[in-house]
Amino acid sequence: MAKDSAPAEKKASRAKKAPAESFQDKQARKSKASGFRVGAVILWLIAIGFEVVAILLLNGQFNFRFFGITDQMVWIIVAVVIDVIFVIIGSQLWKKSNDIDPASEKNKVKFFLWNNMGVIAAIVALAPLIVLFLKDKKLDPKKKKILTAVAGVVLVLAILFSVDWNPASAEDLEAAQAEIGDGLVYWTAFGKSYHIDPDCHTIRNSATKESGTIEEAFEAKRNDPCDFCALEEEG
Template sequence: MAEQGKKKVVRVESTAPAGDGGGTAVAESTAPTWTPTPEAKKQAMTFRLIAGGLWLLAIAGEVFTIFWVLRQVPVNMVLLIILIVVIGALAIGGSLLWKRANRLDPASKEDKVRFFVQNQLGAIIAVIAFLPLIILIFTNKDLDGKQKALAGIIAIVIGGGALALGIDYAPPSVEQYTEESNVIVQLTGEDIVYWTKSGSVFHVCSEVPDVNKESKDGQIYEGTVAAAHAAGKDRLVSYWQREAVNYCGYTQEQVDAVEAGSAPADEESVEAPEETPAAE
C-alpha cells in the first residue's frame, strides 16, 4: 500500500484473467462491450436468488392473507397488520438486493423490454404484492369502516414505500459501463480508477479532493472499472472532466479528445502523473 497524504492507496485486484472478459473495455479500434468479472457475475446471481426468495415469501404472505386471514370472521386485525408489515419488509429487502445485483451485472439497453423489466422488477413485485391486497381489504364485508381505514392506510403506506424503493430511478446499463471504461482507458492509457469505501462513485486519479476526505478506514481504493462496480460504486463521477484537468495533470485538449471519442494522439502526453505505486 502506498501513502497518499494521510490516506493509503489500496490496490483491488480483478479476479478475471486479462483478455478474457475481465469486466472492462480496452482501447481498440472498435471498443468492445463491457462484461462483468466472473466474481461480480456470481455475486449478482447470489443477490438475485436471495431477492427472488424474499419476493416469493412476500407473495406467499399475500396469498395467505387474502385466502385465510381476510376470510376469518371476525378478521384478526393484529395478524393482518403484522402480515402487511412483513410483506412490505420482504418486498423491500428483495428490491434492495436486486438493485445491487443490477449494478454488478447490468442489462443492455439494446433489449428494451428486458432492460425495463430487469431494472424495475422490484416495483412490479411491489404492485403484485400489495394492489390485490389493498383492494380486498377495502371490499371485505367482514371489516367495518374503521378497520378498513386502518388496515387499508397501513397497506397503502407500506406498499407505496415498497413501490418507491423498488423503482430504479437511474438504472445502470452495459452501455454506461462500456462508455466509462473507454473514457478511462483513452484518457489515462490504462483501466485504473479510484474510490473510497463510503463513496458511491469512482474517480480518475487518487489526487482528487473527494477521495482524500477523511474517512474511517483512511484508505483510497485503486482498481479497474469492473472492480469499482463490483465494490458497489454506481458510476464514474459526473464531473470527471474537471477532475482530470484540475487535479490529475491532464489538459483540456486531452479531455476534449476523449469526449470526441478518440484517444489523444501523443502517447506520452496521455500518461498519468507519476504516483507512488501501490503495493501488490
C-alpha cells in the first residue's frame, strides 16, 4: 500500500514548493548573464584586433622581428592563432550566458542568431583573412597556400566550438521552473539531463552526483528533463 502511494506523495510534496524564482533572483541571474556577454564581446573585439594586425602584416605595414624570426608569414600565423583563441573563449562565455539567461524562441530567426553569435563572430574575425590571402597577388604561391589553409582550418574549428548544439529557450526554463519550483534537481558530470528523483536508476550508481536549483541545472547545461523521472512522476 505504501508503495502504491509513493508517486502521489511525491506529487503532493512538489505542489507545496514555491512556483517560481523571485524577482530579485531573476534580476541577479540576468545580471550574471550580462557579465558573461560583455566579456564575450570584449574578447571578440580583441580577436578582430588581431585580425587587423594580421592584415597589416600581410600588407607590409607592420614588420615584427622578435626572437630572431624575420619571416612575416610566421607572425601572420601567430596573429591568426591568437585571433581564433579569443574568438573561441568569447564564444564559450556567450554560450554560458545563454545557459543562465536563455533567449525566447518565439522569434525563431532571432533565437537562432542569438544562440550562435559566436559563429557570427568567428566569420567576422577570420573569414576576411581567407579572402585577402587568396586575392593577394604579391604573396608567394607557397605562402598563400599555407596561410589560406591555416586560416581555413582555424575558421572551421572556431565555428565548431562556437555553435550551440543544444540551446535552451526561455520557455524551456519557465516550464521547468513551474514544475520544479525551488526544489532540488540532480545531474551527473557526464549526463545531459536533470533528474527530479535522486534515486533514479540512471544516476543511482554515479560516482559524482550534483544537486541544485533548476536554474543551476540549466546553467550547467542540463536543460533536458529525465524521461524516466517523468514517467515515475506520472505513475
